[in-house]
Amino acid sequence: MLFQSYREVMIMNLRCVGSVLLLTVITSTNLFAQLWTASGSGSYPGNPGTPGSDAIALTSSSIVEWASGVQQYTLGSPSVSGSDSAGSPYITGSNCLGYPAGSGPNGANSSVHVTNLGENGSIVLTFPEPIVANGVGDEFAVFSNGLTNGYCKLGQVSVSNNDVNWYEEPNYSYTSGTLTTYAATTILTNIEGYCGKYEAGYGEPFSIDYPGFPSTVNYVKIQDVQGTGSVLDSAGNPIYGNVPNDDGANVVGVGVMNAAPEPGTLALLGAAAFVGLVARRRRRQI
Numbered sequence: 001m002l003f004q005s006y007r008e009v010m011i012m013n014l015r016c017v018g019s020v021l022l023l024t025v026i027t028s029t030n031l032f033a034q035l036w037t038a039s040g041s042g043s044y045p046g047n048p049g050t051p052g053s054d055a056i057a058l059t060s061s062s063i064v065e066w067a068s069g070v071q072q073y074t075l076g077s078p079s080v081s082g083s084d085s086a087g088s089p090y091i092t093g094s095n096c097l098g099y100p101a102g103s104g105p106n107g108a109n110s111s112v113h114v115t116n117l118g119e120n121g122s123i124v125l126t127f128p129e130p131i132v133a134n135g136v137g138d139e140f141a142v143f144s145n146g147l148t149n150g151y152c153k154l155g156q157v158s159v160s161n162n163d164v165n166w167y168e169e170p171n172y173s174y175t176s177g178t179l180t181t182y183a184a185t186t187i188l189t190n191i192e193g194y195c196g197k198y199e200a201g202y203g204e205p206f207s208i209d210y211p212g213f214p215s216t217v218n219y220v221k222i223q224d225v226q227g228t229g230s231v232l233d234s235a236g237n238p239i240y241g242n243v244p245n246d247d248g249a250n251v252v253g254v255g256v257m258n259a260a261p262e263p264g265t266l267a268l269l270g271a272a273a274f275v276g277l278v279a280r281r282r283r284r285q286i
Contacts (some may be wrong), residue, residue, distance in 0.1 A: 001176065002080075004213055009046045016031065018265070024204055025094040026164075028110070029149070041174030041187075041189070041190045042187075042189050042190060043044075043189065044172070044187050044188070044189050044190065044191060044192040045188070045189070045192070046188045046189045047149045047188055047198075048106070048149070048198060048199070053056055053155070053203070054138075054203065054204075054205055055198045055202040055203065055205075056138075056141040056203040056205050056255070056257075057144060057201065057202060057209070058100065058101070058201045058202065058203070058253075058255075059101075059162055059274065060255075060257075062257045063255035063256065063257055064138040064140070064256055064257065064258070064259050065127060065128050065129060065255075065256045065259050066097070066098050066099050066127075066253055066254065066255050066256070067096065067097055067098075067125035067126065067253060067254040067256075068098065068126065068127055069097070069125065069126035069127075070093035070094055070097070070124070070125060070126070071124040071125065071163060071219055072122075072123065072124040073093030073115070073121075073123045073124075074121055074122050074123075075091050075116075075117070075118045075234035076117055076118030076119040076120040076121030076122075076196060076224055076248050077118055077119040077120065077121075078118060078119075081202070087141040087223050088116070089112070089120070090114055090115065090116040090250075091116055092115065093115055093123055094115075095112070095114055095115040095187055096113065096114060096115040096123070096125070096238040096251040096252055096253050096254070097125075097135060098113075098252070098253065100113035100114075100143065100253040101145060101256075105167055109253050112213055113252055113253065114145045114250050114251065115250065115251045115254050116247040116248055116250050117155065117222065117223075117224040117247075117248040117249045117250070117251065118142075118247065118248040119224060119226055119244070119248050120223075120224050120226060120248070121223075121224050121247065121248050121249075122221060122222060122223040122224065123221070123222055123251060124219050124221045125219070125220050125221075125222075125254055126218060126219060127218065127220075127254075127256060127259065128259075128262075129259040129260045129261070129262055130161075130207050130215075130216040130217060130218050130257075130259065130260045131159070131208065131216065131217040131218075131220075131256050131258065131259055131260075132170075132215065132216050132256040132259060133154065133207075133209050133213070133215045133216070133258075134221050134257075135199045135209055135211070137207065137249075137257075138205035138206060138207045138214050138256055138257060139206065139208055139209075139256065139258040140205070140206055140217075140220065140254060140255065140257060140258075141203030141204060141205045141254070141255050141257070142155075142157055142203055142204055142206065142220070142222060142251065142253075142254050143196040143200075143201075143202070143203040143251075143253045143254070143255065144195055144196040144197075144198070144200070144202045144203075144249065144250050144251060144252055145250045145252050146196060146198065147184070147200070148184050148199050149184065149188060149199045150184035150185060150186045150187070150188065150197065151182075151183070151185075151186070151198060151199070151242075152188075152191070152194070152196050152242070153195070153196045153224075153241070153242065153247065153248065153249045153250055154173075154191070154194040154195065154196045154197070154224075154225045154227060154239065154241050154249060155194060155196055155222040155223055155224050155225060155248075155249030155251070156168060156169070156171055156193075156194065156195075156222070156223045156225055156231070157171070157193070157194070157195055157206055157220065157221065157222055157223075158219065158220075158221040158223070159208055159213070159217040159219065159220055159221070160214075160218065160219040160221070161214040161217055161218050161219070162218070162219075163216065163218070163219050164200045165211070166221065167208075167210070167213050168212070168234070169206050170192075170193050170210070170234045171192065171193030171194055171232045171233050171234050171239075172192045172193060172233050172235055172237070173190070173192075173194075173237055173238075173239040173240065173241075174190040174215075174237065175187070175190050175191060175239075175240040175241065176240065177229075177240050178227060178228060178229070178240050178241070178242075178243040179227070179240065179241055179242045179243065180242065181242045181243065181244050182214065183185040183218050183242065186242075187239065192224070193233075193234070195249055195251060196223045196249050196250065200252065201251075205257075206230070214247065216260065220254055222249060222251050223249075224249040225239050225249065225250035226241075226243065226244050226259045227239060227240055227241025228240070228243055241268070
């Protein structure tokens with residue numbers, strides 16, 4: 001709650017500064033861009049490929065690792081389709097681990113490589129190396145399996161460095177009411193900060209560069225949002241979506257753009273630095 005209050009103060013300060021500084025702030029870091037876009041509907045990034053979209057492609061070379069472990073998987077209540085019911089191949093937590101490549105939409109293998117959370121379900125994922133704040137942009141992206149843009153099964157995202165203290169990623173929803181199941185009726189420029197915002201093959205990016213957040217993250221949690229308005233976003237708005245929310249939120253994978261170097265890499269760098277130092281000393285002696 002302290003973090004949310006601090007963020008709201010920052011937003012109010014930004015609004016009072018003036019348009020020139022605001023433009024500078026928006027283009028400088030992802031942190032302030034997200035703070036400012038909490039101002040209202042229609043101001044968020046839209047469909048992949050459109051101007052200003054922040055969607056991360058599944059095949060992006062910026063992704064250096066993928067979620068590799070399941071710390072906890074809690075299947076929610078079964079939904080209308082039954083694909084999150086007992087016996088379904090989509091209720092295995094490990095389905096969403098690794099690189100979800102395939103022959104599906106935009107290169108995604110979302111017909112097999114997907115974990116359904118069910119209504120109010122959740123999953124906590126771990127990584128080969130910790131996610132590290134880079135100070136300049138987004139550090140990871142969450143991928144889902146929407147059939148098309150606007151067909152959204154939303155999930156809120158939180159991060160932790162110890163699986164005890166959790167920090168919810170800023171998320172905003174200005175959808176005015178519940179939507180029809182199986183319909184691509186969500187206006188993407190009205191929502192921000194959710195798993196499931198983009199269609200299969202594209203991920204919603206997230207940052208940990210926020211006041212009070214840990215600088216390294218070992219766990220990412222995705223929690224289904226039913227879309228009935230009973231859950232609130234970071235600004236206190238009710239979150240609306242498709243009701244019933246077929247299968248709950250779906251997780252295809254979590255890709256990391258900025259991770260801690262592997263211990264072996266650090267050792268190699270240290271060895272290279274030592275060799276370079278010895279070589280310089282020898283040249284001086286000669």
